[in-house]
Amino acid sequence: MDAQIIVLVAGLVLLLVIIASLIFLRGYSGKYTYDTANGTRPRASEGEGNTLGVTFKGRFRFLMAGVGAMFAALTAKLWSMQMVSSDYYDTLSQQNQTRTVRTSAPRGRILDRNGNALVTNRPSLAVTAYRDLAEDTVLVRHLSNVLGIPYVAALRNIQDNTEGAQARHTIATDVRRSTVAYIQEHAADFTGVVVDERTERQYPYGSLAAHVLGYTGTVTQEQLDAQKEAGSGDASQITYSSGDVVGQAGVEYEYESLLQGIKGEQIVTVDASGNVTGQSSSVEARAGSDIKLTIDVKIQQACEDGLKHAIDVAKQSGYENAGAGACVCLDCTNGEILGLASLPTFDPSVFVGGVSTEVWNELNSEESGTPMLDRAINGQYMSASTIKVLSALAGLEYGIYSSSRTTVCTGFWTGNGEADGKKCWLESGHGTMNLQSGIANSCDPVFYDIGRDFFYYDKAPEGLQEMFRRWGLGSRTGVDLPSEAEGRVPDAKWKEEYFSDWPADQRTWNPGDMTNIVIGQGDILVTPLQMACVYAGIAMNGVEYTPHVFHSAVSREGEGDAYLYNESGKKVRLEAKINSEDDLALVKRGIHDVIYSTDRSLASHFNNLPVEVAGKSGTGQKNNEDDYAWFCAYAPADDPKYVVAAVLEQGGGGSATASRAIRDVLGVIYDAPDTSSDSGNSAVR
Amino acid sequence: MPLQAQSRSQSSLRRVNRSRSQAKGSWRSTLQVGVLAAWVGLMAFGSLVIWSASLTIADASFSRHLLGIALGIICATAVWRSDLRNLANISTALLVADIVCIFLPFVPGLSHNAQGMTGWIRFPLIGLTFQPVEIAKLLTVFFMASLGAQYNGRIDTVRDYMKLCGMLAIPFVCIIIQGDLGSSLVVFFAGAVIIMMSGARKEWVLSTIALIIGLVSLILATDSVIDGLFGDSASLIKQYQMNRLLVFIDPSADTSSDGYNLLQSLIAVGSGGFFGKGIGNATQSGSGFLPEAHTDFVFALLSETFGFAGAMLVLILFATLMLSTIHVAVKSDNLFLRLVCVGIVGMWMFQIFENIGMCIGLMPITGIPLPFISFGSSSMIAQCTAVGIVQSIWRCRAKAA
Numbered sequence A: 001m002d003a004q005i006i007v008l009v010a011g012l013v014l015l016l017v018i019i020a021s022l023i024f025l026r027g028y029s030g031k032y033t034y035d036t037a038n039g040t041r042p043r044a045s046e047g048e049g050n051t052l053g054v055t056f057k058g059r060f061r062f063l064m065a066g067v068g069a070m071f072a073a074l075t076a077k078l079w080s081m082q083m084v085s086s087d088y089y090d091t092l093s094q095q096n097q098t099r100t101v102r103t104s105a106p107r108g109r110i111l112d113r114n115g116n117a118l119v120t121n122r123p124s125l126a127v128t129a130y131r132d133l134a135e136d137t138v139l140v141r142h143l144s145n146v147l148g149i150p151y152v153a154a155l156r157n158i159q160d161n162t163e164g165a166q167a168r169h170t171i172a173t174d175v176r177r178s179t180v181a182y183i184q185e186h187a188a189d190f191t192g193v194v195v196d197e198r199t200e201r202q203y204p205y206g207s208l209a210a211h212v213l214g215y216t217g218t219v220t221q222e223q224l225d226a227q228k229e230a231g232s233g234d235a236s237q238i239t240y241s242s243g244d245v246v247g248q249a250g251v252e253y254e255y256e257s258l259l260q261g262i263k264g265e266q267i268v269t270v271d272a273s274g275n276v277t278g279q280s281s282s283v284e285a286r287a288g289s290d291i292k293l294t295i296d297v298k299i300q301q302a303c304e305d306g307l308k309h310a311i312d313v314a315k316q317s318g319y320e321n322a323g324a325g326a327c328v329c330l331d332c333t334n335g336e337i338l339g340l341a342s343l344p345t346f347d348p349s350v351f352v353g354g355v356s357t358e359v360w361n362e363l364n365s366e367e368s369g370t371p372m373l374d375r376a377i378n379g380q381y382m383s384a385s386t387i388k389v390l391s392a393l394a395g396l397e398y399g400i401y402s403s404s405r406t407t408v409c410t411g412f413w414t415g416n417g418e419a420d421g422k423k424c425w426l427e428s429g430h431g432t433m434n435l436q437s438g439i440a441n442s443c444d445p446v447f448y449d450i451g452r453d454f455f456y457y458d459k460a461p462e463g464l465q466e467m468f469r470r471w472g473l474g475s476r477t478g479v480d481l482p483s484e485a486e487g488r489v490p491d492a493k494w495k496e497e498y499f500s501d502w503p504a505d506q507r508t509w510n511p512g513d514m515t516n517i518v519i520g521q522g523d524i525l526v527t528p529l530q531m532a533c534v535y536a537g538i539a540m541n542g543v544e545y546t547p548h549v550f551h552s553a554v555s556r557e558g559e560g561d562a563y564l565y566n567e568s569g570k571k572v573r574l575e576a577k578i579n580s581e582d583d584l585a586l587v588k589r590g591i592h593d594v595i596y597s598t599d600r601s602l603a604s605h606f607n608n609l610p611v612e613v614a615g616k617s618g619t620g621q622k623n624n625e626d627d628y629a630w631f632c633a634y635a636p637a638d639d640p641k642y643v644v645a646a647v648l649e650q651g652g653g654g655s656a657t658a659s660r661a662i663r664d665v666l667g668v669i670y671d672a673p674d675t676s677s678d679s680g681n682s683a684v685r
Numbered sequence B: 001m002p003l004q005a006q007s008r009s010q011s012s013l014r015r016v017n018r019s020r021s022q023a024k025g026s027w028r029s030t031l032q033v034g035v036l037a038a039w040v041g042l043m044a045f046g047s048l049v050i051w052s053a054s055l056t057i058a059d060a061s062f063s064r065h066l067l068g069i070a071l072g073i074i075c076a077t078a079v080w081r082s083d084l085r086n087l088a089n090i091s092t093a094l095l096v097a098d099i100v101c102i103f104l105p106f107v108p109g110l111s112h113n114a115q116g117m118t119g120w121i122r123f124p125l126i127g128l129t130f131q132p133v134e135i136a137k138l139l140t141v142f143f144m145a146s147l148g149a150q151y152n153g154r155i156d157t158v159r160d161y162m163k164l165c166g167m168l169a170i171p172f173v174c175i176i177i178q179g180d181l182g183s184s185l186v187v188f189f190a191g192a193v194i195i196m197m198s199g200a201r202k203e204w205v206l207s208t209i210a211l212i213i214g215l216v217s218l219i220l221a222t223d224s225v226i227d228g229l230f231g232d233s234a235s236l237i238k239q240y241q242m243n244r245l246l247v248f249i250d251p252s253a254d255t256s257s258d259g260y261n262l263l264q265s266l267i268a269v270g271s272g273g274f275f276g277k278g279i280g281n282a283t284q285s286g287s288g289f290l291p292e293a294h295t296d297f298v299f300a301l302l303s304e305t306f307g308f309a310g311a312m313l314v315l316i317l318f319a320t321l322m323l324s325t326i327h328v329a330v331k332s333d334n335l336f337l338r339l340v341c342v343g344i345v346g347m348w349m350f351q352i353f354e355n356i357g358m359c360i361g362l363m364p365i366t367g368i369p370l371p372f373i374s375f376g377s378s379s380m381i382a383q384c385t386a387v388g389i390v391q392s393i394w395r396c397r398a399k400a401a
Helices: A002-033 A043-084 A086-097 A131-135 A137-147 A151-159 A177-185 A221-230 A250-254 A297-316 A357-363 A384-397 A435-441 A444-455 A463-470 A492-498 A511-517 A528-539 A581-596 A600-607 A658-669 B002-024 B033-056 B062-081 B085-089 B091-106 B133-151 B158-178 B181-197 B202-230 B239-249 B257-271 B298-331 B335-359 B377-400
Strands: A098-103 A117-129 A169-172 A193-202 A216-218 A245-247 A264-270 A276-283 A290-293 A325-331 A337-343 A407-409 A431-433 A543-545 A550-554 A561-564 A572-575 A614-620 A628-635 A642-648 B111-114 B117-122
Touching: A043 A086, A043 B181, A043 B257, A043 B298, A043 B335, A086 A098, A086 B257, A117 A177, A131 A137, A131 A151, A137 A151, A137 A169, A137 A177, A151 A169, A177 A193, A245 A250, A297 A325, A297 A337, A297 A642, A297 A658, A325 A528, A325 A658, A384 A435, A384 A444, A384 A463, A384 A528, A384 A581, A384 A614, A384 A628, A407 A444, A431 A435, A435 A444, A435 A581, A444 A463, A444 A511, A463 A511, A528 A543, A528 A581, A528 A614, A528 A628, A528 A642, A581 A600, A581 A614, A600 A658, A614 A658, A628 A658, A642 A658, B033 B062, B033 B298, B033 B377, B062 B377, B085 B091, B085 B133, B085 B335, B091 B111, B091 B117, B091 B133, B091 B158, B133 B158, B133 B181, B133 B335, B133 B377, B158 B181, B158 B202, B181 B335, B257 B298, B257 B335, B298 B335, B298 B377, B335 B377
Parallel strands: none
Antiparallel strands: A098 A264, A117 A169, A117 A193, A216 A245, A264 A276, A290 A550, A325 A337, A325 A642, A407 A431, A543 A572, A550 A561, A614 A628, A628 A642, B111 B117
């Protein structure tokens, strides 16, 4: 308002000045034509001078007009700049003098349930540059000499794509102070090279729990774009800028908002060459929160070691392809995950300071066994015989297979006709079996009967699948880790849609499909964590707590917990309806017998534990691959607390190999190492 | 009765004359008040500006500025006391002096390099540096005026006109060869004004302007061809000169070097506002964002410190100076001196318009100082001498009475 009035008044004054000067010039021109004031000039010279005077009059008028036009142009431009657009230029001049310097905030640490630090920070100096630095080969060569890395490596780091085209690329991390000092002293020789002071992630336990912890990396362009799209409506939301380090997987990703600190901001005044001359305002950086996980370092270690042990056993038994697998240990009374192992694993420290394309590709390649895949939550396998506990419950509940019914196992089951006959895993046959002994011996014909009868059971032909889903198969467990798989419980509708390019008669649901899924073969897919949850539910009489790795956020001041996972009570994932206590008791007796009554070798490994264990083995059959070994168990059998589930890809029979991992974990929990030297190959599948 | 009336008119005339001569005093007939006032005003304001610059810019030595002013006043007084009419007859000598002056920096023992420019000399014994091209500007004005005055106010033949133009081309080309494009343009403009005032026909002038425009575009075209074939080293126009032209068209296109200078200058001028930021508060020009803030870009410094008001004051002082000088030219009865006056006006016109224009983005960037205000003794002495010339012409007019 005021500015407008000033502009208006100034404009009017300018107009008046122009008019006045025009009038003045008119009068002035008259003045020298009738020059009487200084009329002392000799008149005699006027004869010719008169005409000269007249012609000069026009020329002088022209010259004055030129001078006037020049000043008018300058005045007009000055007026528009200093009066009209003054604010605009003022803003520019303010921007010229201030720079915003961001100070990074240390990321929160990640601790195990007892306070052992799994991830900490350490300071590091990094040399970075934008990608176009690669064009200056002389500089890159010089830089690689100074940093003591090969020229090709330096060039590759600069041109690397993983950090995004807009961000500065890390050339070297953990650069020595003396090297940094040299680069900064010779700044003119290293134009475009920037030294960053960073805090890098440090992993005191190496690759332990790598899949749970995840890793950090420079924020990607997609993440920045997503952030821009989401808008910054919430003031408390952390806004990232290019080059920031954020969690990219695991807990680092899931609890990014807690771990990430709030960057400090300093507005400093600078001179023309960019030197800081003063400070006008500053906001202190706030470190991210420390996070306490439910993971127990001891149990986590046991899960990883047990898995490796089981793989060794499998390899010794002739399963050469064994090497990958997963092992989960959780507390069935509250859902806390105590250990979560996946093999092959990776070292999260390779991501510190940016991972090279080469290493990244290797970590994700099939040849190296896709170490980045967290098999415990994202690996989908056929459940094999471990699912028989649910099949048995379904059979009992729908009255398809009562506790008194028996099946005679001859080793070859022909319930779907002679042509579609199916083998029991024990080809010599189990003889007469009831449901409990069927579970204990994992006798397939008992369950073939259940599957076939469900198929022909008009009231609930998909009662079996309903039972699987009731216990949480086919849906995510809700664990607080990214990229969890949901598994698959196949039914008639699914088959119809999934094989849509098959002829209609081949994609209709048939008794063979039922006899497959009832023993956990065929198209059914589960994750190890899902199976662990199922066994936790069995142990807790139907209650499954949501599995989680987050225990609490440690408060910044003092020792207390600022925020607990179970703050508003334990989170129940689902409560499976139990038809009758007797049904469940029968199943529990069956899986108790699996360990202690059916196989001497298996029993010998568990007999030296101070507690009794209930569990079930499984052996998944896959075309062109060795069998997949499963074992799920909980302990103590009478008052369950711990659930352990393990799977070995191509690891052979479940009770022979996967059971070793379970035993090792329980051995660590109860401080009772497996002393049995019985290497007898347990036959139960 | 008529006698009575006559005596009355005679007495009134006498009274008027007496009162006029009393009011004016004897010094007013030898010193032109407008020129004097504007000159003193500009130097005073300029001193204030340079003093404020000296607070933050190490190179801007206020004492050296005052020394320049003192030398300038001495030169101006010396010139004012002398009679310049005789210079009209020695045009050949003027041309020789002019060319010698222009090429003085190439004389071994005198040449002095400053900021990559070779247009400086250093007096061997006293160690003072000087830019002789500033004096060459005045010599050229005298030279052109002495030629123009021969035609008695009307150039009758194209041949004569072409001859004048050719004569102007000699110092113009010499200064270009010496490497100072800005000064050569000043000389060219001042000479062109003299030729026009000497009585060249409008059609000729207009066709010459058309010819020059055509020639310049031809040079630019050939230059780009040469650039493409042989690279910048063989170029007629140096890359930095080309850049300045391009940057002038779009200041934000290139934020380094020339584009940067122009942008910083625009910010400095614009952020001044109406009353300016005050002495010592000029953040743009005072703290180094604007290079050459006390020399070529002094107007930006002035505008930032004193705002629109200060800029208008300077413009009004310049306008007074130039209009008063034109008044002196009008009053002079000697054609040669008249043309000298006009030439000096032309020189100021171009220098002021170019210098202020480049600060506010109206003109491309060249290294021309702002008369009486820019830091630098050479320019100060030459410009003061120009004022002395104008005052001498006024004094000579008075003598002729």
